[in-house]
Amino acid sequence: MIKRKLVVFTGAGISAESGLKTFRDADGLWEGYDVTEVATPEAWIRNPELVQRFYNERRRQVLAASPNNAHLAIAALQQDFDVEIITQNIDDLHERAGSKKVTHLHGIITYAQSSKNPNLIYPINGDEINMDEVCELGSPLRPHVVWFGEAVPMIEIAAKICAKADVFVLIGSSLAVYPAAGLVHYVRSKTPKFIIDPKIPDIGGLSNVTKISKSATEGVKDLLNYLKI
Ligand code: APR
Numbered sequence: 001m002i003k004r005k006l007v008v009f010t011g012a013g014i015s016a017e018s019g020l021k022t023f024r025d026a027d028g029l030w031e032g033y034d035v036t037e038v039a040t041p042e043a044w045i046r047n048p049e050l051v052q053r054f055y056n057e058r059r060r061q062v063l064a065a066s067p068n069n070a071h072l073a074i075a076a077l078q079q080d081f082d083v084e085i086i087t088q089n090i091d092d093l094h095e096r097a098g099s100k101k102v103t104h105l106h107g108i109i110t111y112a113q114s115s116k117n118p119n120l121i122y123p124i125n126g127d128e129i130n131m132d133e134v135c136e137l138g139s140p141l142r143p144h145v146v147w148f149g150e151a152v153p154m155i156e157i158a159a160k161i162c163a164k165a166d167v168f169v170l171i172g173s174s175l176a177v178y179p180a181a182g183l184v185h186y187v188r189s190k191t192p193k194f195i196i197d198p199k200i201p202d203i204g205g206l207s208n209v210t211k212i213s214k215s216a217t218e219g220v221k222d223l224l225n226y227l228k229i
Contacts, residue, residue: 012089116135169194196216
């Protein structure tokens with residue numbers, strides 16, 4: 001039997017209960033830094049050491065964190081659905097929970113990329129990229145993440161995935177950042193949609209929406225009931 005396609009779109013909120021801070025809960029500062037200091041191409045040119053140090057610290061936190069019951073519940077749904085995850089998160093908690101199909105719109109912190117050619121990507125062994133590490137072209141390695149102002153190469157693929165959803169779930173995103181936030185409008189109007197978030201974001205004129213105003217780990221329990229799992 002062909003499994004129905006379940007598309008799960010996640011943001012920082014799904015990793016909050018794993019101890020990783022969200023962006024907007026930190027009133028505009030990310031771990032005490034203004035994003036323009038550490039998460040833009042200009043920041044990398046101005047002070048690459050600070051940017052590298054910032055992401056090395058983020059990476060240490062990610063490696064020390066564990067998937068929570070929301071990550072695990074989504075991975076378990078692969079038994080009953082063809083699950084595709086689209087995430088804005090740069091952590092690897094979905095993968096570590098056992099999810100197989102994960103599209104990272106904003107990159108993933110466990111990989112490095114050439115600062116000269118973004119298509120040259122390297123897994124990071126350990127938790128640090130050091131400034132003396134270079135790619136095969138000899139340019140310094142940077143985190144494989146999408147900085148503010150950079151292109152989101154996976155956005156077209158993500159839109160096609162959303163358009164094929166038989167069931168769509170949004171967990172833990174404020175839908176504050178485009179183009180990612182626009183993906184919800186690629187989901188067919190008749191497709192049932194579920195939103196899990198203590199503060200349900202504004203979702204415009206979407207139809208067939210069930211709002212679950214709970215945390216990710218609590219909300220997934222309701223979701224399983226709705227999906228009759
Ligand atoms: N469970 C579920 N949702 C939660 C929880 C939780 N325990 N805690 C917080 N949330 C929700 C918040 O209510 C908010 O709607 O998670 C959302 C977090 O929103 P943001 O901090 O804006 O994170 P996100 O939407 O992923 O940000 C998008 O912005 O900073 C850029 O590139 C960065 O990928 C990031 C993008």
